[in-house]
Amino acid sequence: MSDEEDIILSELDDDELVSQMFDDLYDGLKEEIEEGVNILLERGWTPYDILTKALVGGMTIVGNDFRDGILFVPEVLMAANAMKGGMAILKPLLVETGAPRIGKMVIGTVKGDIHDIGKNLVSMMMEGAGFEVVDLGINNAVESYLEALETEGPDILGMSALLTTTMPYMKVVIDTLKEKGIRDDYIVLVGGAPLNEEFGRAIGADAYCRDAAVAVETAKEFVARKHNQMAARA
Amino acid sequence: MTNPLAELLQTRDWLMADGATGTTLFNMGLQSGDAPELWNADHPDRITALYKGAVDAGSDIFLTNSFGGTRSRLKLHNAQDRAYELNKLAAEIGREVADASGRRVIVAGSMGPTGEIMAPMGPLTHEAAVEMFHEQAEGLRDGGADVLWVETISAPEEYAAAAQACAMAGMDWCGTMSFDTAGRTMMGLTSAGMAELVEKLDHAPLAYGANCGVGASDLLRTVLGFRAAGSERPVIAKGNAGIPKYHDGHIHYDGTPELMARYAVMARDAGATIIGGCCGTTPEHLRAMRKALEETPRGAAPALEEIAEVLGGFSSGSDGTDDNGPKRERTSRRRAKG
Numbered sequence: 001m002s003d004e005e006d007i008i009l010s011e012l013d014d015d016e017l018v019s020q021m022f023d024d025l026y027d028g029l030k031e032e033i034e035e036g037v038n039i040l041l042e043r044g045w046t047p048y049d050i051l052t053k054a055l056v057g058g059m060t061i062v063g064n065d066f067r068d069g070i071l072f073v074p075e076v077l078m079a080a081n082a083m084k085g086g087m088a089i090l091k092p093l094l095v096e097t098g099a100p101r102i103g104k105m106v107i108g109t110v111k112g113d114i115h116d117i118g119k120n121l122v123s124m125m126m127e128g129a130g131f132e133v134v135d136l137g138i139n140n141a142v143e144s145y146l147e148a149l150e151t152e153g154p155d156i157l158g159m160s161a162l163l164t165t166t167m168p169y170m171k172v173v174i175d176t177l178k179e180k181g182i183r184d185d186y187i188v189l190v191g192g193a194p195l196n197e198e199f200g201r202a203i204g205a206d207a208y209c210r211d212a213a214v215a216v217e218t219a220k221e222f223v224a225r226k227h228n229q230m231a232a233r234a
Numbered sequence: 235m236t237n238p239l240a241e242l243l244q245t246r247d248w249l250m251a252d253g254a255t256g257t258t259l260f261n262m263g264l265q266s267g268d269a270p271e272l273w274n275a276d277h278p279d280r281i282t283a284l285y286k287g288a289v290d291a292g293s294d295i296f297l298t299n300s301f302g303g304t305r306s307r308l309k310l311h312n313a314q315d316r317a318y319e320l321n322k323l324a325a326e327i328g329r330e331v332a333d334a335s336g337r338r339v340i341v342a343g344s345m346g347p348t349g350e351i352m353a354p355m356g357p358l359t360h361e362a363a364v365e366m367f368h369e370q371a372e373g374l375r376d377g378g379a380d381v382l383w384v385e386t387i388s389a390p391e392e393y394a395a396a397a398q399a400c401a402m403a404g405m406d407w408c409g410t411m412s413f414d415t416a417g418r419t420m421m422g423l424t425s426a427g428m429a430e431l432v433e434k435l436d437h438a439p440l441a442y443g444a445n446c447g448v449g450a451s452d453l454l455r456t457v458l459g460f461r462a463a464g465s466e467r468p469v470i471a472k473g474n475a476g477i478p479k480y481h482d483g484h485i486h487y488d489g490t491p492e493l494m495a496r497y498a499v500m501a502r503d504a505g506a507t508i509i510g511g512c513c514g515t516t517p518e519h520l521r522a523m524r525k526a527l528e529e530t531p532r533g534a535a536p537a538l539e540e541i542a543e544v545l546g547g548f549s550s551g552s553d554g555t556d557d558n559g560p561k562r563e564r565t566s567r568r569r570a571k572g
Contacts, residue, residue, distance in 0.1 A: 072422025114310040
């Protein structure tokens with residue numbers, strides 16, 4: 001037990017509450033996050049504001065500290081789980097209110113590779129940043145990526161590999177996209193422990209992302225650039 | 235009966251382990267996506283060549299081709315029901331190569347991670363993990379492995395599960411973890427944390443240490459961390475031959491045999507007893523390492539500056555064993571934790 005008094009979320013003003021929610025996300029406290037989301041809804045916040053200002057804001061801190069080696073996978077998984085609790089409340093309301101879509105990503109580990117911890121982290125952090133994520137799971141052949149791109153129409157294709165023996169398969173996928181003339185329809189991000197920037201460039205990806213936090217930052221940047229280009233053309 | 239590896243550890247003050255399995259098999263034509271373990275049945279000649287490569291280059295210990303031999307990993311290739319058989323074959327081929335070598339060579343039964351996250355964070359329970367490792371351990375034991383060799387683990391819970399499985403199979407074991415995230419394992423465990431974990435286990439390993447990870451420099455920093463933690467248990471260093479580079483459709487590691495030879499000597503000076511390579515380490519690297527270990531006198535443990543100068547810089551400023559790592563200032567009150 002601690003000497004500290006209990007925190008009554010409903011007694012905090014908006015700024016204090018959001019700040020407390022940042023800390024509760026950081027500590028992976030799911031029930032407290034759900035309570036915080038409900039209080040903000042009662043106070044008339046729009047679902048989109050709660051998502052971007054409270055949840056995404058908090059997850060950004062988690063992401064930064066993961067990137068900087070302050071937090072590690074177990075803490076990030078707990079934070080993402082708390083975030084998920086909040087998102088479950090907000091998701092239907094976001095659709096109802098026609099909130100803007102931040103972006104959509106199709107992600108999967110490449111053929112032959114069954115590692116999914118890194119990919120799962122990216123999925124969770126991307127969702128934490130407000131992206132819609134379609135997770136294809138592990139061991140994806142080029143056909144399964146193509147099918148998902150066709151049916152889901154994402155902004156981003158994410159590929160993951162944890163083995164030096166499977167990472168060359170990313171090039172197979174990108175080369176196939178080129179052959180079909182659809183490579184430039186998507187932002188292609190790649191990641192995984194044995195990869196590096198040079199490899200990303202060599203196989204023709206848009207970017208290599210060192211970790212899940214970098215993936216989120218890179219995705220935001222590229223989607224913003226894509227939107228700007230579309231606006232310029234319009 | 236004393237374990238052959240325990241005996242060797244008593245008579246020799248350093249032992250050389252092997253190099254890369256994946257890199258070597260890839261060079262033999264393994265296609266990305268195929269399970270290396272299936273070759274134990276389909277291409278035993280190639281697995282013999284893999285083992286012989288390490289033995290002929292002077293390795294005292296080599297690891298069997300069974301890294302992905304747990305049920306959960308083989309499931310991907312629809313070979314989950316062949317776990318026992320494929321592990322047994324991996325060790326049987328190893329036994330033949332070791333017995334034909336004309337000297338004492340240890341067959342170490344490789345056991346890699348299950349690839350799943352353990353409870354409470356993930357779906358894999360302790361019991362299920364123990365069961366999978368146990369099945370693999372029995373195959374390796376029955377195929378004639380001298381010792382089991384758990385490697386590339388990130389989670390302390392998974393390491394402990396593997397230890398229990400080795401005990402159930404009645405086998406001595408060694409176990410290394412991969413320190414690839416800011417000097418820690420992916421799950422945040424520091425070198426000091428692992429040294430502590432090892433001593434707490436009911437069935438402690440004959441030797442413990444680090445494999446894979448980032449580059450050779452980081453790995454040596456981890457070895458120094460183990461020694462600083464004060465344990466007298468033998469330490470294993472199995473570092474990658476540099477950093478992977480992609481060239482003309484192939485992965486190539488940039489660490490030269492000369493560099494790995496320097497690494498091997500520095501690893502011994504840092505306090506490692508069992509020294510080998512990981513990804514990218516070919517028999518050519520091993521020969522250079524063996525020669526350097528035989529010809530170079532022992533020296534003082536290298537300072538971090540010296541390691542960085544010879545082998546390249548570290549991937550992070552701190553490895554979490556000092557107070558110099560980055561920290562987060564809290565913005566609001568921390569909740570009372572019950």
